[in-house]
Amino acid sequence: MYIIIIGGGQVGYYLAKALLDEGHELLVLEKDAARTAFICNELGSVAIRGDGCEMATLEEAGAGRADMFVAVTGDDEDNLVSCQAAKHKFNVPRTVARVNNPKNETIFKKMGIDVTISSTQKILESIEEEVPTHPITHLLDIQEQGLEMVEVKVPPHATTIGKTVKELRLPAGNTLLLVIRGQQKPFAPDEDTVLEAEDEIVAITTPETEEALGTALRGS
Amino acid sequence: MKVIIMGCGRVGGRLAGLLATEGHDVTILDLNDYSFRRLPPDFGGTALVGNGTDEDTLKKAGIEQADAFIALTQGDNRNIMACQIAKHIFNVPRVLCRTYDPLRRDLFGSLGIESFSPTTIFSDMIKEKLLKEKP
Numbered sequence: 356m357y358i359i360i361i362g363g364g365q366v367g368y369y370l371a372k373a374l375l376d377e378g379h380e381l382l383v384l385e386k387d388a389a390r391t392a393f394i395c396n397e398l399g400s401v402a403i404r405g406d407g408c409e410m411a412t413l414e415e416a417g418a419g420r421a422d423m424f425v426a427v428t429g430d431d432e433d434n435l436v437s438c439q440a441a442k443h444k445f446n447v448p449r450t451v452a453r454v455n456n457p458k459n460e461t462i463f464k465k466m467g468i469d470v471t472i473s474s475t476q477k478i479l480e481s482i483e484e485e486v487p488t489h490p491i492t493h494l495l496d497i498q499e500q501g502l503e504m505v506e507v508k509v510p511p512h513a514t515t516i517g518k519t520v521k522e523l524r525l526p527a528g529n530t531l532l533l534v535i536r537g538q539q540k541p542f543a544p545d546e547d548t549v550l551e552a553e554d555e556i557v558a559i560t561t562p563e564t565e566e567a568l569g570t571a572l573r574g575s
Numbered sequence: 576m577k578v579i580i581m582g583c584g585r586v587g588g589r590l591a592g593l594l595a596t597e598g599h600d601v602t603i604l605d606l607n608d609y610s611f612r613r614l615p616p617d618f619g620g621t622a623l624v625g626n627g628t629d630e631d632t633l634k635k636a637g638i639e640q641a642d643a644f645i646a647l648t649q650g651d652n653r654n655i656m657a658c659q660i661a662k663h664i665f666n667v668p669r670v671l672c673r674t675y676d677p678l679r680r681d682l683f684g685s686l687g688i689e690s691f692s693p694t695t696i697f698s699d700m701i702k703e704k705l706l707k708e709k710p
Contacts, residue, residue: 408652410678432628432652435659436679444682458630462660 359384359421359447361407361437362428363394366453366474370427371398382416407437410444418445427453435459438468470498490569494557502559504532507572509554514574521546523571526564533557577641579604579667581627581657582648586673588613590645595620602636627657633665643669651676658688 356379360367363385371383375398383402385391394402405412407426418424424441426434434452441447451470454460463471484492495504509515515523520531534548535541535555544556550572560568576599580587583605591603592615601620604627605611611622625632627646638644644661646654651674658672672690674680680692 408679409676410682430652432650432656435656436652439686440679440682443686456629459628462656462664465663466659 356380356422357417357420358382358423358425359407359413359416359418359441361424361426361434362453363387363390363402364427364429366427368394368397370425371401375399375401384412384416408433408440410440413437413440413445418447421445421447423447423449423451425451429455431455431459431463435463435466435468438463439466442467442469490573491565501561503562503565505558505560505565505568507556507558507569509550509552509556510573511552513550513552513572515550515572516552518550519546520544520548520550523550525571526560526567528561529564529568529571530559531556532559576600576643577637578602578643578645579627579633579636579638579641579661581605581644581646581654583610583613583622584647584649585613587645587647588615590647591620592618604632604636628653628660630660630664633657633660638665638667641665641667643667643671645671647673651679655679655683655688655690658683658690662688 358374358379358381360371360381360383363383367383371381374381381401383394384405384407385402386406388404391402391404418441424438424447426437428434431454438450438452442450449469452463452468454463454471454473455475457473457476460471460473480493483489490507492506493503494506497503531544533541534544536551556572558568578594578599578601580591580603583603587603591601595601595618602623603620604623604625606626608624614622623636627633638661644667646657648654654672654674658670661667662670670689672688674690674692675694677692677695680690684690
């Protein structure tokens with residue numbers, strides 16, 4: 356796959372390194388000359404100096420044949436504009452943008468960016484999940500369908516202990532995938548599975564219903 | 576008419592003054608309050624320190640009631656992003672964008688952002704003056 360990365364900062368550099376290891380063809384566009392030279396020294400000639408929002412630079416970078424376009428600079432407006440240029444001018448099938456201000460995710464989505472990654476939001480979530488009493492751990496986002504995979508732990512004195520899955524008021528569209536119980540082999544629950552204290556439950560939910568799922572599994 | 580101008584440079588400051596003098600309700604935004612020195616001393620509008628690509632700042636500036644939004648900062652991308660927020664999130668009826676890069680102007684023009692490029696306007700104008708007008 357041919358992938359163009361805009362921004363050769365920490366994120367851009369390590370992403371380039373990882374994608375090269377996977378055998379992809381790639382190009383990093385970086386505004387700063389010294390940074391461009393650094394990347395070329397470390398990874399081979401995979402970086403060129405240039406502004407990823409300039410149409411001429413994108414043309415030169417072969418944006419027209421890129422399979423994927425990833426903008427990871429520290430400036431949201433640059434990430435937005437370069438992804439829009441890639442999408443609308445060069446018809447790149449998949450555009451991914453880093454969003455620094457979580458408030459900008461809505462506008463990015465509305466402007467047709469395929470995937471947005473809010474670094475601030477990700478860091479917040481990861482730290483939140485380290486708080487021992489945090490009810491829901493995010494495992495995976497399935498962005499296109501607006502779904503997410505989460506893990507919910509049933510607390511020791513939850514009002515839901517002893518109830519069957521059938522009796523729980525699960526929000527519509529939510530599915531329980533797996534129950535991890537002590538040393539037992541994890542199993543897929545059915546509607547007659549009875550909840551026990553300390554069960555860890557992996558489920559599919561949506562951002563809108565995850566709170567209701569937490570309540571359904573942990574009681575109020 | 577309620578107008579929000581983003582960027583208080585020479586053009587933004589002057590435009591804000593002109594519109595306010597004609598009785599329009601003008602709010603001008605800039606990241607740096609030192610820029611507001613460019614406003615005329617008798618400026619009757621509102622000057623607000625803040626980032627025009629931030630929705631909360633735009634709300635504070637009254638974008639929900641605005642009739643027009645004009646982006647005049649030095650950064651093309653900032654202007655384009657702010658205009659898209661004004662147009663697509665807040666449905667401001669008239670949105671104008673300065674884009675120095677003519678190619679970017681063309682692209683976002685085709686995506687529905689009314690945009691003009693001083694680069695082409697001035698170079699055409701100067702060429703015209705030089706070649707067609709006798710002093």
